[in-house]
Amino acid sequence: MIHLDDVTLTFPDGDGRVTAVNHVSLSARPGTVTGITGPSGSGKSSLLAVAATLIRPDSGRVLIDDVDAAQLSATAATELRRDAIGIVFQQANLLPSLTALEQLAVMNELGAPHSRPHRSAVKEHARELLGSVGLADQMNKRPHQLSGGQRQRVNIARALMNDPKVLLVDEPTSALDQERGASIIDLILRLTDERNTSTLLVTHDLVHLPRMHAVMNMVDGGLDSVRTDAVVSASAS
Ligand SMILES: Nc1ncnc2c1ncn2[C@@H]1O[C@H](COP(=O)(O)OP(=O)(O)OP(=O)(O)O)[C@@H](O)[C@H]1O
Numbered sequence: 434m435i436h437l438d439d440v441t442l443t444f445p446d447g448d449g450r451v452t453a454v455n456h457v458s459l460s461a462r463p464g465t466v467t468g469i470t471g472p473s474g475s476g477k478s479s480l481l482a483v484a485a486t487l488i489r490p491d492s493g494r495v496l497i498d499d500v501d502a503a504q505l506s507a508t509a510a511t512e513l514r515r516d517a518i519g520i521v522f523q524q525a526n527l528l529p530s531l532t533a534l535e536q537l538a539v540m541n542e543l544g545a546p547h548s549r550p551h552r553s554a555v556k557e558h559a560r561e562l563l564g565s566v567g568l569a570d571q572m573n574k575r576p577h578q579l580s581g582g583q584r585q586r587v588n589i590a591r592a593l594m595n596d597p598k599v600l601l602v603d604e605p606t607s608a609l610d611q612e613r614g615a616s617i618i619d620l621i622l623r624l625t626d627e628r629n630t631s632t633l634l635v636t637h638d639l640v641h642l643p644r645m646h647a648v649m650n651m652v653d654g655g656l657d658s659v660r661t662d663a664v665v666s667a668s669a670s
């Protein structure tokens with residue numbers, strides 16, 4: 434469960450400050466996808482950065498389960514991010530020299546040494562995830578040997594390596610055509626259900642919104658309209 438409570442974020446802007454996120458509250462339950470939409474510059478990526486604990490808000494709370502991330506030390510926030518949050522940016526940011534399998538396995542090296550599971554278990558988990566994103570036959574390819582859609586699948590699988598509770602995805606389809614974009618959205622919906630993540634998904638593409646459990650529309654940093662869907666219940670958690 435992720436809960437943003439009255440979050441405000443400003444950035445320095447000339448002599449003053451620009452308000453990127455303006456008193457936003459939202460919750461996403463496990464097993465649900467919340468779509469976040471709105472015009473360019475409306476604060477979607479800023480909101481995601483706050484949810485990811487990458488930026489501390491000026492005010493408000495970011496609760497991951499019951500932990501207030503905004504109150505954690507930088508070290509504790511890094512740990513929380515590593516263990517509980519999966520982040521997928523628009524650009525896949527894959528390392529050019531690593532194969533798909535290695536892109537996932539390297540996530541394990543970022544952890545504290547004592548918490549590292551055995552290498553073979555890590556590889557097994559990486560293989561399982563790559564299989565579940567449809568890349569069972571592409572595991573040994575490097576990024577330049579993969580299509581844009583396949584790279585985005587590796588990116589998503591990598592974000593799931595540490596079994597995050599929260600999955601944050603920023604415009605995953607903007608570099609893809611309609612059909613490939615739709616299949617990435619399908620994938621995110623399915624993985625959210627299977628892995629029981631609380632997923633926030635930023636998208637410009639309105640065609641995908643009806644399939645999401647809830648939709649938030651941002652305008653000028655604030656939430657303008659909200660659709661929550663009480664009929665779709667969260668999967669058992
Ligand atoms: N690091 C920063 N420093 C200063 N201003 C910033 C910074 N990041 C974002 N902003 C400003 O905050 C506002 C919200 O930006 P944000 O990137 O969150 O918008 P967005 O909704 O994601 O837009 P897009 O759809 O174009 O990705 C904009 O006015 C932007 O210029």
Ligand SMILES: [Mg+2]
Pocket residue numbers: 477478479603
């Ligand atoms: Mg953005």
